[in-house]
Amino acid sequence: MTERSDEHVTHLHLRRAGTSLVVSLPTDGLPAILHWGADLGADLDTEALARATAVPYVDSVVMLTPSVAVLPQQSAGWLGRPGLLGSREGRDWSPTYALATHHVEDDGADARTTALVRSTAIDAVSALLVTTELELTPEGLVRLRAGVRNTGTAPYAVESLLPALPVPAHADELLDLAGRHNGERVPQRRPFDIGSWVRESWGGRPGHDSATLLCAGRAGFGFRSGDVWGVHLAWSGDQVLSAERTHAERRLLRGGELLLPGEIRLDPGEEYVSPWLLGSWGEGLDALSARFHRHLRARVSHPASPRKALLNTWESVYFDHDLPTLLALAERAARVGIERFVLDDGWFRGRTGDHAGLGDWSVDPQRWPDGLHPLVDRVHGLGLEFGLWVEPEMVNLDSDLARSHPDWLLSTAHGPGPASRQQHVLDLGHPEVFAHLLERLSAIVGEYGVAFLKWDHNRPLVAAGHSPDFTPGVHRQTLAAYALMDALKERHPGLEIESCSAGGARLDLGVLEHTDRVWVSDCIDAHERHRLVRWTGLLLPPELMGTHIGGRPDHTTGRSHTLEFRASTALWGHFGVEWDLTTLSDPELDDLAAWVAVYRDLRGLLHGGDVVRADLADPALQLDGVVAPDGSDALFRLSALDRTLTQPAGRVPMPGLDPDRTYLVRAQTPGDRAARPGRGRVGWLDGVRLTGRQLAVVGLQAPLLRVDESVLIRATAVD
Numbered sequence: 060m061t062e063r064s065d066e067h068v069t070h071l072h073l074r075r076a077g078t079s080l081v082v083s084l085p086t087d088g089l090p091a092i093l094h095w096g097a098d099l100g101a102d103l104d105t106e107a108l109a110r111a112t113a114v115p116y117v118d119s120v121v122m123l124t125p126s127v128a129v130l131p132q133q134s135a136g137w138l139g140r141p142g143l144l145g146s147r148e149g150r151d152w153s154p155t156y157a158l159a160t161h162h163v164e165d166d167g168a169d170a171r172t173t174a175l176v177r178s179t180a181i182d183a184v185s186a187l188l189v190t191t192e193l194e195l196t197p198e199g200l201v202r203l204r205a206g207v208r209n210t211g212t213a214p215y216a217v218e219s220l221l222p223a224l225p226v227p228a229h230a231d232e233l234l235d236l237a238g239r240h241n242g243e244r245v246p247q248r249r250p251f252d253i254g255s256w257v258r259e260s261w262g263g264r265p266g267h268d269s270a271t272l273l274c275a276g277r278a279g280f281g282f283r284s285g286d287v288w289g290v291h292l293a294w295s296g297d298q299v300l301s302a303e304r305t306h307a308e309r310r311l312l313r314g315g316e317l318l319l320p321g322e323i324r325l326d327p328g329e330e331y332v333s334p335w336l337l338g339s340w341g342e343g344l345d346a347l348s349a350r351f352h353r354h355l356r357a358r359v360s361h362p363a364s365p366r367k368a369l370l371n372t373w374e375s376v377y378f379d380h381d382l383p384t385l386l387a388l389a390e391r392a393a394r395v396g397i398e399r400f401v402l403d404d405g406w407f408r409g410r411t412g413d414h415a416g417l418g419d420w421s422v423d424p425q426r427w428p429d430g431l432h433p434l435v436d437r438v439h440g441l442g443l444e445f446g447l448w449v450e451p452e453m454v455n456l457d458s459d460l461a462r463s464h465p466d467w468l469l470s471t472a473h474g475p476g477p478a479s480r481q482q483h484v485l486d487l488g489h490p491e492v493f494a495h496l497l498e499r500l501s502a503i504v505g506e507y508g509v510a511f512l513k514w515d516h517n518r519p520l521v522a523a524g525h526s527p528d529f530t531p532g533v534h535r536q537t538l539a540a541y542a543l544m545d546a547l548k549e550r551h552p553g554l555e556i557e558s559c560s561a562g563g564a565r566l567d568l569g570v571l572e573h574t575d576r577v578w579v580s581d582c583i584d585a586h587e588r589h590r591l592v593r594w595t596g597l598l599l600p601p602e603l604m605g606t607h608i609g610g611r612p613d614h615t616t617g618r619s620h621t622l623e624f625r626a627s628t629a630l631w632g633h634f635g636v637e638w639d640l641t642t643l644s645d646p647e648l649d650d651l652a653a654w655v656a657v658y659r660d661l662r663g664l665l666h667g668g669d670v671v672r673a674d675l676a677d678p679a680l681q682l683d684g685v686v687a688p689d690g691s692d693a694l695f696r697l698s699a700l701d702r703t704l705t706q707p708a709g710r711v712p713m714p715g716l717d718p719d720r721t722y723l724v725r726a727q728t729p730g731d732r733a734a735r736p737g738r739g740r741v742g743w744l745d746g747v748r749l750t751g752r753q754l755a756v757v758g759l760q761a762p763l764l765r766v767d768e769s770v771l772i773r774a775t776a777v778d
Contacts, residue, residue, distance in 0.1 A: 070105035071176065074098055074168035076350070078199030078340065081105060082176060083126060084161040088135065089180050089191050091126035092225050095201060096286070096340050101168065127309055129191050129222050130205045132156075139303050139311070140255070143189065143207060144218040151185035151215065171197045186211025190332075191222065198353040200339050206332040209325035217323040220333040221299070221315040226288045228308050230275040234287075235300070236594055240267045241582040241615045243563040244594035251275055251310060257301040259317060263484075263520020263533045264295060264565040271566070272597055273300040273312055274347070281674035283343045283714055290314055291351070291598055293568035294334035296520075296537035312338065319523075319531030334569060344597060345671055345715075352600040352670065355571070362555070362575050365662055366602050366633045367444060368655050369399035371513070374583075374614050375639040378405040378412055380426050384641065385434055391640035393441040395648055396655035399511060400438045401446035406431065409458065414481045417453055418460035420499040435507045446511030447503065451496045452540055453482045453518055460485075467492050469523040469532055476522025480561075484518055487539035488525050488532055497546050504551050514544070514574070516560035537569075544573040557605060566595065576603050576633050583609040583637060584616040585628040586767050589681055589700055592631050593672060601685065602666035606632030608654070610639060620767055622647075626654035626729075627696055627769045630665065631683060634658040653729030664692055671715035679703045680761065682711055690717035690751070694727060695772040699764035712758040713774060716751030721778045723748055724759065727771035748777065 070093070073080040081094040081103070093105075093112060114125055121136045128135070130142030134155040146152035159180040166172045174195040181188055188210050194202040203222045209215040231251050235258055238245045249256065258270035265271070274280075276287030290312040292298050297317035304310045314336040323331045337354075341347035355361060370392040376384060380402075389400050408423045409416035416423075422430045438445045454461050454468065456478075461468065468475045469484040476483070487493050503509065525532035548554050555575040558565050562581035571577065577599065580591050588606065595604055606629045611619040629635070634655075640648065658665075665685050673682040679701035686693040697711060716722060725746040741762045749757075754774065762770055 070109050071163060072099070072103050072105050073165060073174040073195045075174060075195045075197055076199035078195065080195050080201060081108060082193065083109065084178070086159055088132065088156050088159055089128040089130050089178050089189065090161070090176055090193055091128045095224060095288070095338070127223070127225065127311065129193060129203055129224070130189065131223055139305055139309070140221065142205065142222060143220055145207065145216055147211065147213050147215045151187065154182045154185050154187050154189060156180035156182055156189070173197065187215070196354050198350050198357065200337060200350045200354045203336045203338070204333045206330055208330040209327055212327055215325045216321060217318065217325065217331050219315060219318060220331065221313045222333060222336050223311040223313040224290060224336065224338045226275045226310045226312060228310065229277050229286065230288060230310060232276055232278040232280065233302050234274040234276070235270040235272065237268050240561055241580060242587070243267050243580050244271065244591050246594055251302060251304055253304050253306060255301050255303045257299060259299045261297055261317060263297060263523055263536065264516060264560055265298060265567050267562065267564045269566065270300045271595070273302060275302055275310065275312060281343060282345045282672040283674050285343055287344055287347055288312065288338065288340040289347050290336055290338045291568060292334055292336055294537070295540070295565050295567055295570040296533050316534065319533060322531040322534050337568065348597045349669055351598055355600060355603065360572070362602060366666055367398035368396060368658055369401055369446065369635040370397045371401040371403055371607065371635055371637045373403035374609060374637040378410065380405045382433060386437055387641045389434070389438050389441060389443065391643070391648060393443055395640070395652040396659060397443065397636060399444040399446055401448070401511060401513060402434070403448040403513065406447070415455050415457035417450060417455040417482050418458040418485065420449070420503060431507050439508065444510040445508060446513065447509050448513045448515065449500060450515040450517065451500060451543065452485055452487060452516055454485050455482050466526050469520065469536065470526065471522045471524040471529045473522070479518040482518050484520055484523065486525055486532060486536070487543060488535040493539055493543060497543060500547055501550050504547065504554060510553065511555045511557070513557045513559055513578070516565050541573050563595070571603065576605050578605045579632070582615040583607050584613040584618050585620045585625045586618060586700060587616065588628050589698055593681070593683060596670055600666070600670065601632045604632035605635060607635040607637040609637050622650055622654065624767055624769050627771055630658055630661065631696065657729050661694060664694060668693070669715060673712055673714050675711060677704045677708050680708055680711065684713070684715060686715040690720060691776045693774040695774065696769055697761065697772060698769040699766055701766060707763055708761040710758040711761050712756070713754035716754055716774060717776070718750065718752035718755065720776045721748055721750050722754065722774040723777045724754065724772060724774045727773040
């Protein structure tokens with residue numbers, strides 16, 4: 060390991076997994092990044108690169124700043140948004156650093172350790188100590204955060220702390236995501252023009268319209284081609300991502316926490332640290348995405364055991380909890396190979412709809428006179444794990460908890476604000492609220508041997524004041540929610556938690572430090588899920604995304620799809636079923652069992668391989684794949700989501716395979732069934748041998764697919 064804390068260090072080259080990060084380390088300021096992207100090789104002369112890329116003097120440093128720090132500084136001549144905004148009663152609002160030190164840890168380009176640059180800059184006049192942490196992970200992912208400490212004798216109010224990562228001038232197009240409830244992860248593109256493109260989330264969570272990733276790349280970049288850089292903020296509260304371009308061709312991708320007025324007030328000696336901003340790059344979105352996936356899979360906390368096929372009861376019974384029906388549902392779930400049974404909303408006291416009971420975390424004695432034991436005992440007896448829906452952060456006003464403790468709600472002097480889904484928010488910032496929830500949830504988990512919690516969060520945080528003085532409470536609430544999840548897991552080792560927020564409104568790498576998967580959307584229509592999973596998958600690998608087979612017609616859209624289309628769609632994640640199995644005939648149950656078996660057989664590949672996506676000429680078609688890390692096996696799914704431009708559609712490339720290996724390519728079907736003859740009997744359905752290079756360059760002839768129809772394609776190395 061190389062460790063340096065030398066004020067004479069001026070430039071540094073960090074390398075990991077095909078990524079180079081060249082950093083300037085001034086003695087009077089915070090780091091500035093000279094290059095972030097493709098590997099520049101082991102023999103780089105950083106001083107020569109710095110001289111070669113130095114900008115000429117124009118008129119002044121204000122007209123053209125020589126470099127921009129990872130926390131841009133107005134007092135250094137930066138005319139964009141300052142990295143740190145704050146003041147001490149209107150004073151000390153423009154930090155100027157007289158002294159900076161940099162501590163470097165780097166084990167070398169091939170190390171499986173993270174390279175680190177920790178920098179500290181001191182402004183003695185303003186009585187501030189500002190820090191940045193810049194990391195390059197073994198997967199080539201950049202992580203950046205900043206901190207500010209009050210070293211003075213009077214309080215200091217932080218308004219914003221927004222670190223920045225630079226991208227080159229040829230990154231002239233932006234991509235981020237938008238959406239709504241039941242319609243999340245809609246991609247949108249625009250030119251990277253001068254000015255700022257800002258995506259804010261003010262609801263105490265990233266939101267259904269979350270940008271998720273903000274990317275900048277060469278115009279027209281796709282999944283398999285075009286240089287592209289992207290950032291994600293690992294934070295589950297109010298947040299902002301922005302792209303900022305100046306007249307001087309500075310282009311920055313930025314992110315941080317959105318702070319409410321007066322939310323962060325540092326007393327002497329206190330420090331505020333921003334959430335992690337994570338950056339990735341690649342030749343195409345697939346390469347950018349792969350760095351995120353590999354980083355997540357390398358975590359100690361990443362799920363290690365096979366992702367159990369589950370059944371969730373919500374779209375089967377909703378609030379109608381009838382024991383005989385639920386027992387029959389469990390019996391049929393076991394029959395088709397389900398491994399985990401999850402009882403959704405409606406099991407606790409007074410909960411016959413969404414108007415009452417939320418917050419009263421004890422089993423309803425009228426609907427469940429013997430508690431949940433009759434159901435749980437049978438579920439366990441069938442060899443299934445038992446899971447439960449909870450929404451700990453929320454409360455109905457029509458609940459014993461709200462009536463007993465109205466002061467436990469987040470609110471302002473005007474009250475708790477508007478209800479959403481008939482509910483408000485409990486203030487986890489109060490120790491007694493936190494302790495009450497931990498005790499009640501722990502008791503339920505312990506009594507019933509709960510292995511999985513679907514943890515919902517249906518109301519945005521508006522009017523989110525912390526009593527009794529009603530100061531802004533979103534920051535405190537976010538940290539308390541993380542702590543509550545951690546405390547529950549510590550008490551119950553092995554407990555898994557799913558982050559659900561009216562579907563996909565709290566889907567970020569902050570909450571995934573404390574949970575085991577996310578619910579992508581409340582919409583499980585297989586047509587919509589193609590978009591939802593593909594674009595959520597830019598950030599998350601399949602095993603972290605809940606994907607279920609719904610009933611027909613779909614609960615949210617009214618569409619009806621074949622089981623084959625619904626099941627092949629649900630394979631691309633953590634597979635589950637959300638369907639009233641008591642309505643199925645024996646042959647229908649056998650068909651479903653065959654698909655559950657396909658998932659259980661292929662989940663090792665699906666949850667450990669590299670995700671690939673093809674850029675197809677025909678927008679009606681979508682091809683997604685997962686390729687084993689060693690290139691030995693792959694599964695692709697080709698879907699028609701609209702009428703194709705031509706009939707037949709033409710050839711489809713199979714990306715990501717080892718170009719020099721030979722593959723047996725054939726249709727993947729449940730059990731021993733032959734591929735359906737209605738697809739025009741293209742020649743490869745029953746098996747053809749081609750190299751990975753031939754499959755990527757020439758591809759396969761697309762079969763005749765109707766709208767909302769898929770075919771699974773297996774490619775197995777045979778050489």
